[in-house]
Amino acid sequence: MSIEAPPRDWFKAPAGAEKLWIGLALLWCFVMSIMMPFWHFYGKQNSRGEAYSVEPTAFMERTATFIEANQVGDENGMPIVEPAPGSDAYLAAMMWSWYPILKLREGETYRIHLSSMDLNHGFSLQPLNMNFQVLPGYDHVLTLTPTSKGEFTIVCNEFCGIGHDKMIGKIIVE
Amino acid sequence: MQTPTSLTDPGAASRRCDTTGLSVCLTAQRFIKLNAVSAVVFLLLGGIAAILLALTRWQAVHLLPVDWFYRILTFHGLNMLIFWILLFEIAVLYFACTVPLNAKLFSRKIAWVSFGMMLVGAIMVDYIILMGKADVLMTSYLPLLAHPLFYLGIILVAVGTLIGVFNYFATLYIAKRDNTYEGSVPLVTFGATAAAIIAVITLLHGAIVMIPTFTFSMGWTPEPDPMWYRIIWWGLGHQSQQVNVCAMVAIWYLVAYLTTGAKPVNETVCRTAFLLYILFINIASAHHLLVDPGVSAGWKIWNTSYAMYLAVLASMIHGFTVPASVEIAMREKGHIKGLFGWVTSAPWRNPAFSGVTLSLLIFGFIGGITGVTLGTQQINIIAHNTLRITGHFHATVVGGTTLAFMALTYYVIPLIFRRDFICRGLARVQPWMFGGGILLVSIGMSFAGSMGVPRRSWDIESAGIYGPAAHLMLGIMGIGAILAVLGLLLFVLLCVGTLLFGEKTNGRPMADWGVAQQQGNVQETSLAHDHWAMKGTVVLTLVFLVCFAVYYFANWKALADVWPVR
Numbered sequence: 001m002s003i004e005a006p007p008r009d010w011f012k013a014p015a016g017a018e019k020l021w022i023g024l025a026l027l028w029c030f031v032m033s034i035m036m037p038f039w040h041f042y043g044k045q046n047s048r049g050e051a052y053s054v055e056p057t058a059f060m061e062r063t064a065t066f067i068e069a070n071q072v073g074d075e076n077g078m079p080i081v082e083p084a085p086g087s088d089a090y091l092a093a094m095m096w097s098w099y100p101i102l103k104l105r106e107g108e109t110y111r112i113h114l115s116s117m118d119l120n121h122g123f124s125l126q127p128l129n130m131n132f133q134v135l136p137g138y139d140h141v142l143t144l145t146p147t148s149k150g151e152f153t154i155v156c157n158e159f160c161g162i163g164h165d166k167m168i169g170k171i172i173v174e
Numbered sequence: 175m176q177t178p179t180s181l182t183d184p185g186a187a188s189r190r191c192d193t194t195g196l197s198v199c200l201t202a203q204r205f206i207k208l209n210a211v212s213a214v215v216f217l218l219l220g221g222i223a224a225i226l227l228a229l230t231r232w233q234a235v236h237l238l239p240v241d242w243f244y245r246i247l248t249f250h251g252l253n254m255l256i257f258w259i260l261l262f263e264i265a266v267l268y269f270a271c272t273v274p275l276n277a278k279l280f281s282r283k284i285a286w287v288s289f290g291m292m293l294v295g296a297i298m299v300d301y302i303i304l305m306g307k308a309d310v311l312m313t314s315y316l317p318l319l320a321h322p323l324f325y326l327g328i329i330l331v332a333v334g335t336l337i338g339v340f341n342y343f344a345t346l347y348i349a350k351r352d353n354t355y356e357g358s359v360p361l362v363t364f365g366a367t368a369a370a371i372i373a374v375i376t377l378l379h380g381a382i383v384m385i386p387t388f389t390f391s392m393g394w395t396p397e398p399d400p401m402w403y404r405i406i407w408w409g410l411g412h413q414s415q416q417v418n419v420c421a422m423v424a425i426w427y428l429v430a431y432l433t434t435g436a437k438p439v440n441e442t443v444c445r446t447a448f449l450l451y452i453l454f455i456n457i458a459s460a461h462h463l464l465v466d467p468g469v470s471a472g473w474k475i476w477n478t479s480y481a482m483y484l485a486v487l488a489s490m491i492h493g494f495t496v497p498a499s500v501e502i503a504m505r506e507k508g509h510i511k512g513l514f515g516w517v518t519s520a521p522w523r524n525p526a527f528s529g530v531t532l533s534l535l536i537f538g539f540i541g542g543i544t545g546v547t548l549g550t551q552q553i554n555i556i557a558h559n560t561l562r563i564t565g566h567f568h569a570t571v572v573g574g575t576t577l578a579f580m581a582l583t584y585y586v587i588p589l590i591f592r593r594d595f596i597c598r599g600l601a602r603v604q605p606w607m608f609g610g611g612i613l614l615v616s617i618g619m620s621f622a623g624s625m626g627v628p629r630r631s632w633d634i635e636s637a638g639i640y641g642p643a644a645h646l647m648l649g650i651m652g653i654g655a656i657l658a659v660l661g662l663l664l665f666v667l668l669c670v671g672t673l674l675f676g677e678k679t680n681g682r683p684m685a686d687w688g689v690a691q692q693q694g695n696v697q698e699t700s701l702a703h704d705h706w707a708m709k710g711t712v713v714l715t716l717v718f719l720v721c722f723a724v725y726y727f728a729n730w731k732a733l734a735d736v737w738p739v740r
Contacts, residue, residue, distance in 0.1 A: 003431055015440075015705040017707075018439055022443070022494075029486060032726065035550070036479050043734070045733050049473075114467075120404075122628070124560070124626065127625075129560065129626040130555055130556065130737065131558040134467075137399065140467030142740075145739070147738065148737070165632050
């Protein structure tokens, strides 16, 4: 009984249905364990956490240089920037905007650098629902290949103060 | 003269329970009362916050202004996840180390210090939050910064809890030394010990992360690295939930015994499962950092799989052994009709039984399956920081732990406070109301999260991308929250009403909630040697495994549909 001392000879191997269940559960745990390394090598969606140390001011300078070289337009004062396929793109997160707007080509691969100027932010690409964490001091690199066209919204999904819900960005894929 | 350690020695400060015949340590009883009552007060505060939050996120209502939304969200998290649960757990620990071991609590003074620190810390934190000085949410991720008293309050609660846990271990030691019991400790105490060990590891993480944050907030030391903060904080944040899991599972076994007379099918299996929690659960904290920068894929995969799934195995074992023990107990009492005759004739009118059953089902089918799936390294990409996460942990912590704690309270008050519940009919309904409400909350949140709705956001309209389906799901969450909070208020009213007006049991057994009875004309039989007697449980757990696999692989499919990323 669970509230009283067990019988002296309580140390027994599992038997019968209980043994069967432990076996099945363990097998299922192995399947789940193998799925992750399997997907790491054969799947296309992985979060490797590739990151480099960077000061917010340095990251902002890189973003400014990137915008200067690749700007193709403007939307209400927010630059629209089109990086060359295969190149590096910079996206700065700050209270409370995503800077700048990125314009990408379908089927091409980009190295998107994400970093924060102030607090933790959450990069949440909608309506795809792809989510990554953005931290100050960390240049988080996503090697991303857009496979669908349209306008995609970046929602901030890590609390970053009173204007958190207004922190909306954009990625255009053509 | 030395005071006796054993509760049955002459002169011991104990009483004999009129219902169970067990001896109850009067010191432990006092602190079980103090801790449990304060716990319920914080539950009430957290519950009031819950309804305000749900009615804000339900966009059609959108109740709170933006600053108060984040303030109340901070308040809700800390009161529910930390204060309510830790205070109740200390009450459970004081029970588990005294009554089942026939031992007296090690120290009354230490218990006072622990309780005082926890209470002062909790009040300090709540005050600072409501003053608007700590709008940082429960995780308080640096560089967000709160008032120093916020961190100091949390440190006080953590250290107070550690001191309570020390009292627990000291009691175990003294009981063993003075032979107050024979043989091995009972399973409930074993489970509580697992919880206490994890609590120590957890609270040490809390100290490691909160002390430099506190000194930083005072301007004494430089700012800790924000990623370092996240790693260590989750050593506190996730593991504290595993303390809850251990305590909850111990309560499952306890209530199964109290209501149906169930005894563990195989003690070795149950105890090994608790051991797996202690050994492997701490690494699972990594699954909060699966899409973070700076931690490698290898680190993420290792920590979430090879170790974590052994803790998942432990939960799956308990998910089998608890219903199996109930099934065997029911079959031995003659409820042998078909596969599920033991289910239909179970004591469903007993709120402790229905509460624990719902706790097990919601924890397993909703919380467990979603948790393991969302905590898979790559699948986390389509779940991180969306409402799917909140949907998951409301099923584990609220539908699982809180409901189990409520269920146990239907025995704690009659046995420890020695008053019979008032409005017993309402009490029988309460677990269904609360459990049903939380089920809706969890489902609404999970589906809204699948549609990309973020957690911790005051307003989703600014994004302009969420359609009627997402709003419908937030509405379901809102209705569920109303139902759950009404269930919570009913629970608090029943408890407070009983403490004030409940009939005293003075020397008679507590009023019976209805426990499993021997089938009239059937001879009691022992199934101790029939290892296949739990046929119904086998079917139920196989259904569970199929649900798990379907949900798990459906999520891999959903992940395969998004853009390639590495």
